[in-house]
Amino acid sequence: xxxxxYTLQDRARGFGAFLYGHKAIAAxxxxxxxxxxxxxxxxxxxxxxxxxxxxxxxxxxxIIVACGVTFAVMVHSIDLSIGGMLALSGVLVxxxxxxxxxxxAIICTIAIxxxxxxxxxxxxxxxxxxxxxxxxxxxxxxxxxxxxxxNAHPISANLSFNDLAMGNHLVFGLAKIPNMVIIMLxxxxxxxxxxxxxxxxxxxxxxxxDYGVAEYAGVPAVRQKWMAFVLSAGLTTVAGxxxxxxxxxxxxxxxDMTAMIVNCAVVVGGTSMAGGVGGVWQSAIGxxxxxxxxxxxxxxVPNAYIIQLIQGFVIVAILFLDSYDNxxxxxxx
Amino acid sequence: MxxxxxxxxxxVIRFIMDHMLVVILIALAIIxxxxxxxxxxxxxxxxxxxxxxxLSFVALGLTFAIICGxxxxxxxxxxxxxxxxxxxxxxxxxxxxxxxxTLIFGLFAGFLNxxxxxxxxxxxxxxxxxxxxxxxxxxxxxxxxxxxxxxQQLRWCDKPYTIFKFMGxxxxxxxxxxxxxxxxxxxxxxNFYHKRTYSGRCMSLAGGNKTAADLAGIHVNVTIMRTxxxxxxxxxxxxxxLVSRVTNASPTVGLGYDNDAILSVVVGGTSLAGGKGNxxxxxxxxxxxxxxxxxxNLLGVSSHMQYVMKGAVLIFAIWADNRKNLQSN
Numbered sequence: 267x268x269x270x271x272y273t274l275q276d277r278a279r280g281f282g283a284f285l286y287g288h289k290a291i292a293a294x295x296x297x298x299x300x301x302x303x304x305x306x307x308x309x310x311x312x313x314x315x316x317x318x319x320x321x322x323x324x325x326x327x328x329i330i331v332a333c334g335v336t337f338a339v340m341v342h343s344i345d346l347s348i349g350g351m352l353a354l355s356g357v358l359v360x361x362x363x364x365x366x367x368x369x370x371a372i373i374c375t376i377a378i379x380x381x382x383x384x385x386x387x388x389x390x391x392x393x394x395x396x397x398x399x400x401x402x403x404x405x406x407x408x409x410x411x412x413x414x415x416x417n418a419h420p421i422s423a424n425l426s427f428n429d430l431a432m433g434n435h436l437v438f439g440l441a442k443i444p445n446m447v448i449i450m451l452x453x454x455x456x457x458x459x460x461x462x463x464x465x466x467x468x469x470x471x472x473x474x475x476d477y478g479v480a481e482y483a484g485v486p487a488v489r490q491k492w493m494a495f496v497l498s499a500g501l502t503t504v505a506g507x508x509x510x511x512x513x514x515x516x517x518x519x520x521x522d523m524t525a526m527i528v529n530c531a532v533v534v535g536g537t538s539m540a541g542g543v544g545g546v547w548q549s550a551i552g553x554x555x556x557x558x559x560x561x562x563x564x565x566x567v568p569n570a571y572i573i574q575l576i577q578g579f580v581i582v583a584i585l586f587l588d589s590y591d592n593x594x595x596x597x598x599x
Numbered sequence: 600m601x602x603x604x605x606x607x608x609x610x611v612i613r614f615i616m617d618h619m620l621v622v623i624l625i626a627l628a629i630i631x632x633x634x635x636x637x638x639x640x641x642x643x644x645x646x647x648x649x650x651x652x653x654l655s656f657v658a659l660g661l662t663f664a665i666i667c668g669x670x671x672x673x674x675x676x677x678x679x680x681x682x683x684x685x686x687x688x689x690x691x692x693x694x695x696x697x698x699x700x701t702l703i704f705g706l707f708a709g710f711l712n713x714x715x716x717x718x719x720x721x722x723x724x725x726x727x728x729x730x731x732x733x734x735x736x737x738x739x740x741x742x743x744x745x746x747x748x749x750x751q752q753l754r755w756c757d758k759p760y761t762i763f764k765f766m767g768x769x770x771x772x773x774x775x776x777x778x779x780x781x782x783x784x785x786x787x788x789x790n791f792y793h794k795r796t797y798s799g800r801c802m803s804l805a806g807g808n809k810t811a812a813d814l815a816g817i818h819v820n821v822t823i824m825r826t827x828x829x830x831x832x833x834x835x836x837x838x839x840x841l842v843s844r845v846t847n848a849s850p851t852v853g854l855g856y857d858n859d860a861i862l863s864v865v866v867g868g869t870s871l872a873g874g875k876g877n878x879x880x881x882x883x884x885x886x887x888x889x890x891x892x893x894x895x896n897l898l899g900v901s902s903h904m905q906y907v908m909k910g911a912v913l914i915f916a917i918w919a920d921n922r923k924n925l926q927s928n
Contacts, residue, residue, distance in 0.1 A: 344728075389914060389918065393918060393921060394921070395917050395918060395921055396871045396872070396917060398670070398728070398871065399861070399865055399871055399913065399914075399917050400914055400917065402858065402861065402913065403862075403909075403910040403911070403912075403913030403914040403917075404910060404914065405910070406858055406906050406907075406909050406910035406913065407906065407907050407909075407910025407911055407914075408910070409906055409910075410903050410904060410905070410906025410907035410908075410909070410910060411907055413903035413906060414901065414903040414904055414907070417903075418903065526672070526729075526732050529729070530729055530732065530733075533729060539726065539729075569744075571740050571743040571744045571748070572740070572744065574736060574739065574740035574743070575736075575737060575740035575741060575744065577736060577740075578733050578734070578735075578736030578737035578738075578739075578740055579733075579737060580733075581729070581732070581733030581736060582715065582730055582733035582734060582737065585719075585726065585729045585730050585733060586715055586718075586719045586730060587719075588726075589719040589720060589726040589730075590718075590719045590720060592720070592726075593719065593720025594720075596720075
């Protein structure tokens with residue numbers, strides 16, 4: 267009898283630990299549960315296919331950015347230049363398309379993004395400057411360039427450009443899943459595999475865990491940490507292109523809040539700010555949680571300001587618990 | 600003869616490297632004055648000094664937070680809510696009550712930041728960064744809620760608001776704005792606090808090395824909370840100066856102040872790693888940021904290019920600072 271109680275308790279504790287380990291998934295499940303109970307008493311469109319697709323569409327751009335940022339966070343740094351990069355790449359690709367074919371414009375934009383990432387990497391890795399401040403400055407600088415290019419007006423693209431994001435060629439027209447979601451899923455898949463199973467990915471974990479030890483162990487630390495920033499900026503450029511194509515317009519003011527929201531989401535997803543822990547798909551789920559939260563709140567609360575208030579509280583609460591957990595872990599060791 | 604000359608040139612270079620900021624400021628002023636003589640007009644100089652108001656106080660508060668090892672990103676939200684609050688409270692509490700309540704609120708909000716960071720055991724900069732960012736969201740939303748999204752005008756108030764008017768537009772001797780005088784006074788007090796008092800020195804030590812400070816018997820958590828509370832009060836002060844100058848309070852007024860404040864503090868030579876820096880350097884940093892935008896406005900540079908300049912200055916400043924540290928080591 268006593269034995270059985272013990273195993274039950276044990277199992278409950280194991281379940282709790284499992285929930286804690288996958289807290290972003292648990293939080294999303296909780297949101298859906300709340301909506302389920304809410305839908306018994308009220309009419310809500312939350313469970314319609316439209317709303318569910320919207321959650322994915324809204325988070326697509328941020329998830330692509332988050333895939334890249336995960337690499338920057340993994341090597342114990344942070345990338346705040348993504349806000350400016352997102353705005354600039356969205357503007358650049360439309361500007362380029364005016365005088366060159368679309369595929370060339372996309373390649374040129376991505377190349378410029380990777381160049382910016384390389385400059386970030388040069389300052390952070392080669393010159394050993396503070397990542398936070400360099401990328402913050404770079405973000406302001408890039409936003410200025412985007413504003414200058416568009417003169418602060420939104421610019422519109424050719425309507426056919428919209429097909430890239432909203433058409434459904436990639437699933438051969440079988441389902442109504444837009445291309446951008448497929449592109450996002452592909453990127454998440456490819457980069458989580460790279461992070462998990464290639465030598466480069468494993469080295470990223472090592473560099474994030476301890477830069478000095480990784481260097482002594484023969485990891486080409488400078489080159490690979492540099493590469494992490496190039497990836498971060500490059501994927502942000504892809505996200506900017508997808509976003510421009512989705513909105514069929516480029517706007518220099520887009521992405522003002524993206525930098526902090528995405529970095530927050532990456533941490534909420536489970537990638538540690540201390541570096542060396544985490545993964546791409548966790549970050550994707552972190553972003554998904556934020557957009558699910560937004561849609562849920564829009565269903566429950568009529569006032570947009572209260573939604574922002576609750577989001578702020580949720581960010582504070584989650585990060586508070588996260589760092590409290592880190593403290594407990596440190597004390598145990 | 601030749602040898603002494605060489606040493607002289609070396610000392611000159613070293614002096615320039617050490618006082619890079621002052622040199623850049625003077626060069627900037629001279630170039631602008633040569634190209635555009637209007638720069639030296641009394642009205643323009645008074646204008647520059649008046650623009651000092653909000654940013655300088657915010658930057659002073661942020662200097663303390665950064666010396667203590669944390670970057671306070673709650674500045675935009677705090678500015679929003681403090682500005683809105685100070686105007687809304689004039690009617691029920693009177694102007695003095697509104698001023699005092701806003702300052703107390705700033706103190707409380709800063710203390711809350713500190714409490715959240717220390718209670719969660721966040722010792723790294725990143726943890727403080729995101730918690731304060733979340734608080735910024737909360738305060739921004741709260742500002743939107745209490746103002747209903749509308750810009751609050753001081754002239755809507757039924758009660759007198761002479762103190763606001765005085766702080767915003769009075770000039771001592773007809774040229775020096777009262778904002779400048781207040782700023783210098785507060786700066787001197789804070790400098791005294793930082794350099795000469797026990798708790799000020801604790802702050803530097805806690806920022807430099809938390810473990811060492813703890814072992815030396817300093818209450819690190821209390822120090823962090825106290826420092827961030829002072830930072831919050833300075834932000835509230837900045838909001839008051841802003842409201843006084845423009846006589847209204849928009850609930851989105853704080854947008855972009857975090858970047859400018861971080862730029863001023865970093866350019867002023869405060870190390871982001873914590874423990875190093877002073878408020879006098881921050882004053883020069885604020886002067887640089889204000890002069891930069893004033894000069895570029897006079898020279899006809901578009902406001903978009905000013906973003907580019909600010910970003911470039913930020914990266915250059917931290918790069919030069921790093922080079923200087925490497926050389927001295």
